[in-house]
Amino acid sequence: MPRPRSLSHARLASAALAVIDRDGLTGLSMRSVAKELGMSTMALYRYVDDRQELERLVVDLVLGTVDTEPPGPEASWQERIEVLVVRLRDAVAAHPEIVPLTVAHRHRSLAGLRWSESVLGVLTEAGFDGEQRVIALRGLLGYVIGAIQLEHLGPLAGEGTVAITELPPDAFPHMTETARNARKVSADREFLGGLALLLRGLGT
Amino acid sequence: MPRPRSLSHARLASAALAVIDRDGLTGLSMRSVAKELGMSTMALYRYVDDRQELERLVVDLVLGTVDTEPPGPEASWQERIEVLVVRLRDAVAAHPEIVPLTVAHRHRSLAGLRWSESVLGVLTEAGFDGEQRVIALRGLLGYVIGAIQLEHLGPLAGEGTVAITELPPDAFPHMTETARNARKVSADREFLGGLALLLRGLGT
DNA sequence: GAGTGTAGGCGTATGCCGTACACCTAACAA
DNA sequence: TTGTTAGGTGTACGGCATACGCCTACACTC
Secondary structure (H helix, E strand, C coil), X not given: CCCCCCCCHHHHHHHHHHHHHHHCHHHCCHHHHHHHHCCCHHHHHHCCCCHHHHHHHHHHHHHCCCCCCCCCCCCCHHHHHHHHHHHHHHHHHCCHHHHHHHHHHHHHXXXXXXXXXXXXXXXXXXXXXXXXXXXXXXXXXXXXXXXXXXXXXXXXXXXXXXXXXXXXXXXXXXXXXXXXXXXXXXXXXXXXXHHHHHHHHHCC | CCCCCCCCHHHHHHHHHHHHXXXXXXXXXXXXXXXXXXXXXXXXXXXXXXXXXXXXXXXXXXXXXXXXXXXXXXXXXXXXXXXXXXXXXXHHHCCHHHXXXXXXXXXXXXXXXXXXXXXXXXXXXXXXXXXXXXHHHHHHHHHHHHHHHHHHHCCCCCHHHHHHHCCCCCCCHHHHHHHHHHCCCCHHHHHHHHHHHHHHHHCC
16 A cells, blocks of 8 residues: 555665675674665665664675586586685675675574575585584585685785784794785685695594 | 873773674764763864774783793694684684674784785795795685684674575575584584685695 | 554764864973 | 882773664555
């Protein structure tokens, strides 16, 4: 009967993502998103309970772009998991500012659950079950979450690594030396290298 | 010449930590810490540039309690790393609410750098160097950060796991089944299990 | 076409937050 | 005793999320 809705959740989420991509996560507020959409702040509350839910929509939007179809059977299960993990990482890395949102809301995102389901499928085919399978999934999830944050909070190529170079070498001999090597390691090699360790630990 | 300082950074940090332990991270504000100390809000700014620096002090306080002395040589290098990692995790887990602060400020904390130095020492003794060593340290760091967050944001024994149990089984067959197993896996077994995967991947 | 109920949209106000700024004053050096 | 300096404070500003109440556009009934 009543007046029709003029907004969709998807449109709301993409407006919020636009704000984030333009002004960073600190620029995200109910006010800024409302302005982006050309409506009043309070109008948003007709579509969303609170700011938390808006953030959840953004996470769902981004994670929803991840292709969760596992690669074909010509690949080993390690390679298939690697592909799934890399797809997730690439989707998040396309909007680096949302990393903290992803961490906070991942477990309430349907798209995130679909990804986990897909990884579990590969693990199951590979013969994992029971506690082993739980630990494998959570281990992968933990690594992905942590590594993505490291990558965007303190990238190896960034100023943090330079700062470590300049630490007193007598108190931090290994850190200063390692930091010099670290500047030459690309983000991809770092991420894939760590993932390979985990997969090797899982493998037979 | 002038009036002496009545506060130390340590006292400031422990007051902030007390507020967090009592009222949670959302209860932390310049006002609440000032009240905890019995001074005016603005007095804090004589000791700290801004809220960020206060948070950094809290992280330093907590990470400063970690014993970074590596265990003796009767243990294998994997066991020594495990001990260091577990010490770090236990220190953070003693104040679960600071997890987000730790992630945000870890790389600016001297105590955090000392822990990394110690881990690098063990890795070096174990024969790692160059890019291998960089990747090993960052892999461990990524796992620890991610796993700690998983543990406190969505513990296996928590409601999130129960919610997954109640998902439609036709869309999430593996998730629903795995979630039933997951409830029986303790936080320790989960954390150590994932860490063991990584260490196995590192090992010869 | 007129009337009506529902829900969309908005303006205002409240109580938080971090913090800039100007002021007072305690404590030391002389 | 006095002057200097930095510690401590009160006030104020702009921004935040959001509760509440109002107005009204619209889809329906008749």
